Amino acid sequence: MSPGLRHSGCVLLLCCLLQPWTMAIAGEGVGAIPLIDQDGADFRLSAVHGSVVLLLFGFTHCPHICPLEMSRLTAALETLESRGQEVKAIFITVDPQRDSPAVIKSYLSHFHPTIIGLTGMPGNLDAVTDYYRVKRVQAPTTQGSYLVDHGNSLYLLNAQGEPEALVPPGLPSSHIVNLVAALQEHTH
Amino acid sequence: MITWRVWKTEAVHCNTARRISLQTGCRCGFCPANFRMLRRLLIIVVILAGTSPGQVCAAGELIAPGYGTLDYVVPTAGSYALPPLGGAADALVVDSNGSERQLYQLFGERYALLSFMYSSCSDVNGCPLTAHVFYRLQRAMAQNPLLAKSLKLVSLSFDPEHDTPQNMHLYANNFRHTDAPDHWRFATTRNQQQLAPILQAYSQDVQQALATNGLPTTDFYHVLRVFLIDPQRRIRNIYSVSFLHADLILADLETLLLQERGTQVGRQPPPERPGSFGPGDRKQGYARADYRTDSLALQNREGQVTDLLRYASNPPLGLPAVPRPHELVLSPASIALGRKLFFDRRLSLNKTFSCAMCHVPEQGFANNEMATAVGIEGRSVRRNAPSLLNVAYASRLFHDGREDRLSQQVWAPLLAANEMGNPSIGYVINTIRSLADYDGLFAAVYDAQQPGMQNIGDALAAYQMTLNAADSPFDRWYFGGDAQAVGAAVKHGFELFRGKAGCASCHTVTKDYALFSDYAMHNTGVGYLSSQVNSAATVQVQLAPGVFVDVQREVLERVGEPLAADLGLYEITENPADRWKFKTPTLRNVALSAPYMHDGSLTSLREVVEFYNRGGIANPLLDPLLRPLQLQEQEVDALVALLQALNGSNLPVLLRDAFAAPVGDTGGASPAKGGQRGQGS
Numbered sequence: 001m002s003p004g005l006r007h008s009g010c011v012l013l014l015c016c017l018l019q020p021w022t023m024a025i026a027g028e029g030v031g032a033i034p035l036i037d038q039d040g041a042d043f044r045l046s047a048v049h050g051s052v053v054l055l056l057f058g059f060t061h062c063p064h065i066c067p068l069e070m071s072r073l074t075a076a077l078e079t080l081e082s083r084g085q086e087v088k089a090i091f092i093t094v095d096p097q098r099d100s101p102a103v104i105k106s107y108l109s110h111f112h113p114t115i116i117g118l119t120g121m122p123g124n125l126d127a128v129t130d131y132y133r134v135k136r137v138q139a140p141t142t143q144g145s146y147l148v149d150h151g152n153s154l155y156l157l158n159a160q161g162e163p164e165a166l167v168p169p170g171l172p173s174s175h176i177v178n179l180v181a182a183l184q185e186h187t188h
Numbered sequence: 189m190i191t192w193r194v195w196k197t198e199a200v201h202c203n204t205a206r207r208i209s210l211q212t213g214c215r216c217g218f219c220p221a222n223f224r225m226l227r228r229l230l231i232i233v234v235i236l237a238g239t240s241p242g243q244v245c246a247a248g249e250l251i252a253p254g255y256g257t258l259d260y261v262v263p264t265a266g267s268y269a270l271p272p273l274g275g276a277a278d279a280l281v282v283d284s285n286g287s288e289r290q291l292y293q294l295f296g297e298r299y300a301l302l303s304f305m306y307s308s309c310s311d312v313n314g315c316p317l318t319a320h321v322f323y324r325l326q327r328a329m330a331q332n333p334l335l336a337k338s339l340k341l342v343s344l345s346f347d348p349e350h351d352t353p354q355n356m357h358l359y360a361n362n363f364r365h366t367d368a369p370d371h372w373r374f375a376t377t378r379n380q381q382q383l384a385p386i387l388q389a390y391s392q393d394v395q396q397a398l399a400t401n402g403l404p405t406t407d408f409y410h411v412l413r414v415f416l417i418d419p420q421r422r423i424r425n426i427y428s429v430s431f432l433h434a435d436l437i438l439a440d441l442e443t444l445l446l447q448e449r450g451t452q453v454g455r456q457p458p459p460e461r462p463g464s465f466g467p468g469d470r471k472q473g474y475a476r477a478d479y480r481t482d483s484l485a486l487q488n489r490e491g492q493v494t495d496l497l498r499y500a501s502n503p504p505l506g507l508p509a510v511p512r513p514h515e516l517v518l519s520p521a522s523i524a525l526g527r528k529l530f531f532d533r534r535l536s537l538n539k540t541f542s543c544a545m546c547h548v549p550e551q552g553f554a555n556n557e558m559a560t561a562v563g564i565e566g567r568s569v570r571r572n573a574p575s576l577l578n579v580a581y582a583s584r585l586f587h588d589g590r591e592d593r594l595s596q597q598v599w600a601p602l603l604a605a606n607e608m609g610n611p612s613i614g615y616v617i618n619t620i621r622s623l624a625d626y627d628g629l630f631a632a633v634y635d636a637q638q639p640g641m642q643n644i645g646d647a648l649a650a651y652q653m654t655l656n657a658a659d660s661p662f663d664r665w666y667f668g669g670d671a672q673a674v675g676a677a678v679k680h681g682f683e684l685f686r687g688k689a690g691c692a693s694c695h696t697v698t699k700d701y702a703l704f705s706d707y708a709m710h711n712t713g714v715g716y717l718s719s720q721v722n723s724a725a726t727v728q729v730q731l732a733p734g735v736f737v738d739v740q741r742e743v744l745e746r747v748g749e750p751l752a753a754d755l756g757l758y759e760i761t762e763n764p765a766d767r768w769k770f771k772t773p774t775l776r777n778v779a780l781s782a783p784y785m786h787d788g789s790l791t792s793l794r795e796v797v798e799f800y801n802r803g804g805i806a807n808p809l810l811d812p813l814l815r816p817l818q819l820q821e822q823e824v825d826a827l828v829a830l831l832q833a834l835n836g837s838n839l840p841v842l843l844r845d846a847f848a849a850p851v852g853d854t855g856g857a858s859p860a861k862g863g864q865r866g867q868g869s
Binding site for chain 2: 064065068133135137139140141142149150151152153155163164165166167168169170171172175179182183185186
C-alpha cells in the first residue's frame, strides 16, 4: 500500500468518526440541489464531481475580504492552468436577494474566466451553505443597505464533492496551488 | 549562530491584486449600484498592490507590516532580553480530531505561538494577518528542523458555535500532505462556558458585533494579540498588529534560545559600572546599533537613605551657601516629607504619575528619553523637563522664568492638565489628607498644621533644595587647587569658556564658586527656529538603538498633538522684545541631562557647542552676546571635555537616596514613614 493510500484510509476512518459529511443531507446529497449559474442555467454541484474543486462563498457587494479572496483564487487558477492541472472553481453567493445571475456574471468578469458563479432559490442556497457549515448573517448597515457576514475560508473539495481542507484567508495563492497538486497526486 | 530569516515571500496575491486594479480601472461594466463596492475594491487592491507595507495608501488605510518585509533592521537576536510577562494559562480545548486536550499538550515541549481566530473574520489585518504570518513561520519550520523542534503554532477559535472540530480538522488538513504536517495546530472549544475562562486568562476581550438592527452578526470585535510562550509556560512576548511579523518572532525565539544556553552555563554577574555617578541609565550612543545600556535592573538598585540636609547646609565644593527663604523649614523631617511627596505617584489625577517620572534621578533629575516631556496619559508637554540638580540656586524657575520660589512653583506641574493633571489645589490637598501614610507627618513639621497649599509647597521645596551636586573634577581643580583632578583638555576648555567662546558671559563663574548660570533670559534663536513652519515631509523617529524610521509628517500629525507655539518670556511679560527668551540653565551635571535646550532639540553636548559656535540662530531679537565663535574642531572638543567634567562627586549618594524613596503605590502599607526606612535599603 502506498503511503498516500494509507493516509487516505486514515482520513476516511476519521471522517466516519466525526459524523460523515454525507449524513448532513438526505437523499442524493448536496450535489443534487438545483442551483442557477451566472448564465441563468440550471446547475448542480454533481456536475463537477470527478474534479478537484475550489469553492468560495461570498457576495458581490462584499467590500473587503471577497475581492481579496477572489483575486487569490484567480492567481491560483492561473498557475494551475499554466501547469495544465485541471481544477474547477465555484463562487456561491450568500446574498441571492441582490446577486442575480447577471450581477454575478458582471462581477466574475474581473476574475479568472473559468470561475463558475452560482445563486439559487433561497431555500436551496441555505441547504448548500448549511451542508458546508458556512455561517451567514445579514447585517444592516447605517447607509440603509446590508452586508452578509459569512465564513470566508476557501474550500478544497475532492472528486466526491466532500471537503478536504479549508484554506483561511492570508495564506498565499502558491499554497492553494500546492494543496490542489497534493490532493490530485493522492487521488490518482 | 543560527539564522532564521524568512526570505521575501509574496505579499498576499500582490500581483493579482495589481492586475485586477488595472482591469477594474479601465472597465465600466459595473452597474451603478456597484459603484461604491468598486471604489472600495480599488482601495483594497491598491493597498495590496503597494510594494511597501505600512505605507499609507491614498484612502488612508494601512496594511500591516506582517504581509511584507520590515522597513527597519530586525534587532540582532540576543542583543535584547524578553522578560516573562506572566503565566500562560492551561485549559481544556478540543483538538482538530475532536478529542479533548489540554492547551499545554498542544503547545508541545518547547516554545509555542498562540493565536485566537474565527473563520468568518473579514478584517485583513486581523485573523488573515495571523494566518499569513503563521504560514511564513510554518514554511520556515519546514526548511529548518531545529526551528521545527523548537516551536509549535496554535490557532484557537473563539467561535465554538461555528468553528466545530470538523472545521478545525479541515484547517489542519492544509498541511496534511505537506512536509510539515504537525507544526500548526488548530483547536476550538465545546461551547462558550469552556471558552470564557480561556479568553479571560489571555485578556482577550471578544464581543460579538451587532448590526444596526441590534441583532448579532457573525463578526467579533477583538484586538489582535498573539502570544509567544516559553517551555515553562510563561508569556515572553505579545504581538499586536504592528509587530506581528515572522522576522521579529524568529529573532525573539532565537533570543530566548540563546538566553537559555546562557543560563545553563551560569548567570553572568552584572558588569562593573563605568562612570562616576553610580546607578542609573546612560543614553550616550543611544543612536547607534551597538548601544549597550548600563542601567541597573530595579531589583539590583540599592537604595540608601542619606542625610540630605548636609547638602543644603554645607554644599559641596564649588557651590556657595544655599539662598534660603527665611520662612522655609529645612530639617530632616521636612526634607523626608518632601521626598515622599516627590516620588508619590498618587499625587496625580490618575494616581500613576509622580514628579520623579519627568525628573528622573538617574537621568540627572531630568529625562534623557524625551526631548519634550510627556505627562499623564501620554499628554504632550511643549518643553524639555529641566534638571532639578542645584535648583536651590535658581533665582528664576521654569524655562520662561515665571516663578522665583520652589514652594510656589511646585503647584504648576501638579495642576497642569498635561503634566500631573490634578483638577484643583483642593483636590491635591484632599488626596494627601486621605492617605493614611501621611498621617501626622505635616503636623510634626509644620506646627500641628494639616496638609495645605503652603506646607505642601514648602515640603517639596525642602527636598529639592538638598539636590545639590558639585565637587566635580572641575571644582577640585579650580576651587580645590588639585592640578591632577582634570586633564589638559578640560583646562584648555575652561580657558576658551571664559575667553574666546564667551560662555561665561551667561554661565557665570566667580573666583569662590560657580553657578554656571546667570539665571537671566536670553534669545539664542532656538525658540525662533521652532516657531518657523517645518515643511519637511517626513520626520525621523528612533525606535531603538540604531533603528530609525522615516514617518510621514501627515501620519504623525494624525496620531499626535502638535506642540503649542512657544514664545518664551513674552508669554509672561507680553513685551514683544521678550519673544523667544528663555532662562540660562546651569551647566553643572549637564552631561547627565541630555537632550538640551528648552525644547530638547539638541541631543548631545557637542551639538550644543557647535550650535553656539555657529552663533545661534539668526533672528531679529537674537541676543547680542551670540556671534559665530570661529572655534576649531579641537577647541570644540576641549569645551565638551570641560562640560563633561562638571558632574558632582556626591551624585551617587543622591541617587541611592532617591532609590530608597517609596513610590506611594504600595497598597495599604505605610512605607517609609518619616522617610527613614527605605524600600531598598
